[in-house]
Amino acid sequence: MQFENINDFLAMGGYGFYVWLSFGISTILLLALIFSSISSHKQVIKNIAMRMQREDKLRQVRKQNKKSTLSASPDKLLNKSTHEITQ
């Protein structure tokens, strides 16, 4: 141990401000980077989940439309199903 007591340790031989400033800012920046990386990972998963829900809803709506237009215009139905395949 290089220091006699805790005050000595905090003073860092007169350079306390600079040493603790460096270590403090580095810690803050690295923690911020770690937490933002983790939260952005969760956000990506949430976004994909939202898009999946939206696609499911769209698919259900299309299915209902298909049923109602089945007898009315087979031409429209053809367009719709090719559209679905290309997606």
Added chain:
Amino acid sequence: MWKWLHPYANPEVSYHFAGKILPWLSALTVICLSIGIVWALAFAPADYQQGDSFRIFYIHVPAASLSMGIYFGMAIAAFTSMVWQFKLADASAAAMAPIGAVFTAIALITGAAWGKPMWGTWWIWDARLTSELILLFLYLGIIALHNAFEDKNLAGKAASILTLVGVINLPIIKYSVEWWNTLHQGSTVSKLGRPSMSADMLWPFLFCFLGFALLVGVIICIRFRSEILARNSIRPWVKKLVSAQVPTAQHTPVENK
């Protein structure tokens, strides 16, 4: 070796591999960094000229060399994605850029806090400091390009070009202390096999360096995984994975009737 490497070109395999090594890397990081930082702050001897302000060295030097190391890794990834159209390389380059930016910022800030008591100034427009500042701007430009396009392939291409052009900055940073007269001191640790440091200062440095390098690995794994998911969001394996994690997103597979 190619046979061994080949499965890792698959995004799904890479995603799970990164997830598997993440806890081990994190544990090693915590061990190395706590040993290194405690040793550096409390047990390493003070410098005979610089006193205890020298302890900033234990963050400043690893951060500065990692800021260049990450850029080098990113340039290799950019080159791979440009030449072989390898999409995972783009994802890893995009994962590395923010980490490099943070380490460059740490190197600059700790350097300023060390420069004030030693040189009498926070900042000086000298070769080493200016070229490191340019490195920070390069990182920021690359991050901006990765986010500027909706199409991730196009974004990756633009960012790769900037990354490869910016490689010219690396030798400038490295040799700036030799090519120009500068306030910044020369290299202490990597003096061709015989570092001009005593062992009781060198050991805590090695622990700090290894700890920070492992930390970079940990954050790359986290960000690489989200980049893979974002780029493969329409793949069935991603949808399955997401619906397993988010119960509200009940994925009903397309019925072919």
